[in-house]
Amino acid sequence: MKKKRVILTGREKSELVGEGVVTIILLLLLNLSIIILINLAMIKNQSLVNGIYYLKSTLVFANGQHIWSWERIFIVFMGLGDLLVLYWRLIRRYHQMQLRHVIQELHYIAEGHFDHRISFVVKTDLQKVIDSINFLVDSTVNAMDEERQIEKSKDDLITNVSHDIRTPLTSIIGYLGLLKTDHSLNPNQVKYVDIAYNKAEQMKALANDLFDYTTLNSAKTKIKLVPLHLNSMLEQVAAGFELEAEAKKIDLQTKCSPIDLTIDADAEKLVRVFNNLISNAFKYGHDASFIRIAAKKLDTRKVELRVENDGEKIPASSLNKIFERFYRVETSRNTNTGGTGLGLAIVKEVVDLHHGSIRCESDDHLTSFIITFPIKTQMLPSTGTVL
Numbered sequence: 382m383k384k385k386r387v388i389l390t391g392r393e394k395s396e397l398v399g400e401g402v403v404t405i406i407l408l409l410l411l412n413l414s415i416i417i418l419i420n421l422a423m424i425k426n427q428s429l430v431n432g433i434y435y436l437k438s439t440l441v442f443a444n445g446q447h448i449w450s451w452e453r454i455f456i457v458f459m460g461l462g463d464l465l466v467l468y469w470r471l472i473r474r475y476h477q478m479q480l481r482h483v484i485q486e487l488h489y490i491a492e493g494h495f496d497h498r499i500s501f502v503v504k505t506d507l508q509k510v511i512d513s514i515n516f517l518v519d520s521t522v523n524a525m526d527e528e529r530q531i532e533k534s535k536d537d538l539i540t541n542v543s544h545d546i547r548t549p550l551t552s553i554i555g556y557l558g559l560l561k562t563d564h565s566l567n568p569n570q571v572k573y574v575d576i577a578y579n580k581a582e583q584m585k586a587l588a589n590d591l592f593d594y595t596t597l598n599s600a601k602t603k604i605k606l607v608p609l610h611l612n613s614m615l616e617q618v619a620a621g622f623e624l625e626a627e628a629k630k631i632d633l634q635t636k637c638s639p640i641d642l643t644i645d646a647d648a649e650k651l652v653r654v655f656n657n658l659i660s661n662a663f664k665y666g667h668d669a670s671f672i673r674i675a676a677k678k679l680d681t682r683k684v685e686l687r688v689e690n691d692g693e694k695i696p697a698s699s700l701n702k703i704f705e706r707f708y709r710v711e712t713s714r715n716t717n718t719g720g721t722g723l724g725l726a727i728v729k730e731v732v733d734l735h736h737g738s739i740r741c742e743s744d745d746h747l748t749s750f751i752i753t754f755p756i757k758t759q760m761l762p763s764t765g766t767v768l
Contacts, residue, residue, distance in 0.1 A: 386502055387501050415459070479501070480507060482501065486501075487499070490514075490518055499511045543591040547585065550584060554581045557577055557578040591723065604646075607647070607648060609646045612635075612640050634674070638675075650734070651731070653727065658728060659674065661725065666748065667692050669690040671690065673690070683754065687751055689747055700742075703725055707723065708726075
């Protein structure tokens with residue numbers, strides 16, 4: 382890193398000149414006031430004049446020189462004092478400007494530019510602060526890089542394991558399914574086959590969710606943006622839950638305003654978002670009488686998507702954690718009352734990929750998952766990167 386001195390801006394140079402001019406004027410006024418006060422004192426006190434004359438007569442320097450003008454000597458000393466005061470004020474202001482530049486650099490780094498370092502060289506203790514900041518940023522970047530590598534290794538491990546588990550699980554579920562249709566089994570055998578089949582299904586669901594989450598969380602994940610007619614999509618999603626809604630006597634509603642609302646989105650991933658949110662409402666929305674999925678245009682740039690139900694309230698303490706992976710409001714981890722704890726984490730990853738935002742609001746009357754999406758999302762055709 383190339384070191385450099387703090388370069389003042391034009392405005393700061395003007396500040397420094399102004400500081401010098403004001404200081405000189407104040408010092409001149411102070412000097413003039415002191416001289417006037419001394420002259421007044423000498424006029425009113427003859428003994429003071431005689432004392433000064435006596436000193437001038439008796440003090441002898443090299444070559445027999447006497448002090449003939451005390452005023453000149455006093456003015457010289459005052460001038461030297463003025464220069465010291467002027468230097469002190471200017472150098473203090475200059476150090477303040479250096480500190481201002483360091484703070485600006487620190488704010489720039491804090492905004493996420495972790496490859497930037499403060500390259501200033503100063504001759505005060507501020508240099509120790511600069512070196513400490515650069516060392517702290519280096520340490521932080523190294524720690525972040527290590528954490529990314531650890532996270533990547535962990536995600537790769539989860540992805541590979543979940544992918545490898547799904548193939549034998551599919552075979553196991555297939556064979557258990559055949560056993561379930563075997564009428565020669567006694568009741569105990571049927572019971573154990575059913576238990577094994579259900580556990581295998583749960584394990585497969587967990588493996589699928591783990592694979593999907595780590596895949597979505599990968600930096601290499603790309604989304605395929607296409608124009609998506611929201612009203613048609615909402616109706617198709619609702620149709621997939623009609624039987625479950627009838628069985629649980631829940632009114633499944635859809636609403637889209639305007640009816641022809643279209644956005645740029647990855648259709649497959651957005652359907653996954655609604656499927657997860659609706660499944661979540663069925664699992665946790667106890668005593669709900671309706672589930673409503675809705676889309677509304679907010680302005681020319683954004684739309685709002687909602688999944689709402691009037692079931693049991695989500696505790697306030699859980700609202701900030703609900704999108705964390707493996708977090709479940711139902712803390713017993715009972716697979717009969719909840720899923721893997723990855724459904725909402727997957728939802729958030731998909732929303733983030735679309736540069737949207739999601740939040741949850743819940744009270745005694747309504748629980749709402751509210752998603753804000755951009756209507757149009759630009760994407761680089763060569764990389765598939767969303768802008």
